[in-house]
Amino acid sequence: MRKIDPDTNRFRNIVRGKIRENLKQYVSQGELLARQGKKVVSVPLPQIDIPNFRFGDSQQGGVGMGDGEVGEPIGEEQGPPGAEAGDQPGEHVIEVDVSLEELAEILGEELELPRIEPRGTESVKVEKDRYTGINRNGPESLRHFRRTFKAALRRQIASGSYDPKNPKVIPVREDRRYRSWNTKQVPQSNAVIIYMMDVSGSMGNEQKDIVRIESFWLDTWLQSQYENIETRYIIHDAQAKLVDAHTFFHVRESGGTKISSAYNLAKELIQKEFSPVEWNIYPFHFSDGDNWGGDDTAQCIRLLQEDLIPASNVFCYGQVKSAYGSGQFIKDLREGVGQDEKVLVSEINSRDEILPSIKTFLGKGC
């Protein structure tokens, strides 16, 4: 127990909204930034900012140091390097250079995600080669240099041709040693992520950005949990299409919305390529909650109940808030299949809610 722990716990409880609810308004979630080409991410770092009289920061000028011509932008798009006294809390977001594995670890730690217990590990076996032994025969590319020399040395000492004052060791054909492998049957955990997204006119850029960021994190986490992971992307308006990742995030269609079309396609995909016996299946569906009236929603529920949910580990539905969407679908889902514990739904109203949503989806560890 450290002296500061009570303070730290208190801070955490405030951030989680357990105590001092009036302070919650000052909590900033920190930023969660997806990878931008290079692996730069921001680690979420909640901060509480007590208000005080301060200058509006957007137009302040100042003094800097360095090269540059008049009119050139300085530095990054960071705020002005203020001359604040040292007792002020500094930047709220830290930018880190990390690998994807580290990233997943950070994410798991931040959100306290449980490890996933893959299913079907027993049923799927793959052959794997392991270099475990040494052989006298083999291809030159696998020659074990040190073992070869050892063998040569031993032979020379035994035959008395080794001279410690002039330690020349010359391997001959019989000295050569090669690595050899065993083929083993190892269980493998496979997973497939099926992203479905509504691309009808009401999904704007901001909504797609949210989906993009969220799916990046979902990918990152699931990839850290499975050895072999496949991703499929389905977009839909009134019809559904299987597309590649780039199209998925950039296409913009218009027209109506028929969610059942996507569920149908997902069902076919699973039947054709991903048998639930061998695969852990993760369908994620994002939409703004508008669906074509009539019985389409009922059909969706039926598809979920009969095909998708039984086949999947979990079925996740994220509803992104848009200016046009009615947001009805999430209610229908909750009503229709909400009691099924494999169904996880969350509403994502802004970027700040991406993290809690990921926690909803992955927090159960299945």
Added chain:
Amino acid sequence: MLRNRELTPEIEEWRQTIRQYAVDCGLDFFEVLYELVDYDEMNMIASYGGFPVRYPHWRWGMQFEELQKQYSYGLAKIYELVINNDPCYAYLMRCNPLVDQKLVMAHVYGHSDFFKNNCWFAHTNRKMVDTISNHAVRIRRHIDDQGQDVVEEFIDVCLSLENLIDPHLPYFAAGEKQSEETLDLARNEAQGVRFAAKPYMEEFVNPAEVLAKEKAAILNKIDESEKFPEDPEKDVLNFLLHHGQLRRWQRDVLSIIREEAYYFAPQGMTKIMNEGWASYWHSNMMTRNILDASELIDYADHHSGTLGSSPGVLNPYKVGIELFRDIKMRWDMGRHGKEWESCEDVHGKKEWDRDEDLGLKKIYEVRSTHNDITFIDEFLTEEFCDQHKMFTYKFDRQTGKYILDGRDFSSIKLAFLDQLSNCGRPRIQVQDGNYGNRGELLLKHIWSGTPLKLDYATRTLENLYKLWGRPVFLETIIEGKTKVLGFNGSAHDEKSSA
């Protein structure tokens, strides 16, 4: 957990050596007590602002979390931590290599010398370690009486106004205030001057209407002199402490927050000088005496790490050390004074060397008497700006970025001083403690050209209300017009002028 914080024999030996070098350099410091700590202890102490014990508050926890994360993701670690106290306490990170420990020790002697000799620290409490732990005890006692949530919430309110102090206050004797006695005398006089007279002559010698007139005039005069506060009060916290509607424990908490704010204030006022001074001496001692040849690369790496500036950002360490070096060079060579400034011969200036050798004396003098503002004002020269590629920047609305504005010396200096004035915070003072004759409080933002962040300002007013207990107002300029923001306990309003 409680590991031995004593220095290892090797470091201890170096400490003695470095201390001797520091003395030889002429540094005059409070004795420095070094402690060897692990990274999480270091982060903990840093979160507490350098002190071993503080009162319970979530913000230490917040800072700790941030430092821990930065450390564990390899982004930043704290090298040195030193507190202004007699004796000075400084912490060394156990896991650092020896060359870093040497650097930090040399650096810390610079800081300790600065704390002891710079006049802006002259009025700080040198037993602050004790005082701060007493504060912790007092606040814990209030928590026992009032409950943690209540006390913590009140602390948050105080912290919201923490920066409304007057850092120059300790240097002035309390102003001549009119005492209550003189005011009483005046009030007596307000009865009017009555001449002695026989009763039957009374109404002729002292006519009633004249008496009334005199009385009114004198009362008026008293009213004038009873403006409250008489002069605008810059130490807003002190004003609230004496005149706010506070309960006894609240007054005590507020006074603690205020005392700590005053203790930390000089560090904000001398950031550039203090870091520059310490860096100047660590660089001096390290390169001349301390370094082993094998440590050179590591030292250079860390030294340039602290002094390096990312493009466009002003690094106080860098500006400070270079200015001290510049001053030393100028006074060594006699490149100052009227003759130097009026010399227009470029070649002559380049060769100028009077061999005066007064540099060392001068920089010692500067470290005693200046703060950042006067330091920059007096010693930032055009040559220096050129040499260090300084520029001004501004916000470009079209691109939404900060762009380089120019390299003109006088505007650089102006912008620099502006940036430093009041530690980069708005100046706010108590204008009227009886605003509208209703016991309401009017604060005034002394305009310096930059508008306030409005959402923060309105929320701060809510906190101010909690201390004052009556409606509160703030006069500032919004979009070029003088406005008065108000909060009356339930609603905000905005009037166009006082």
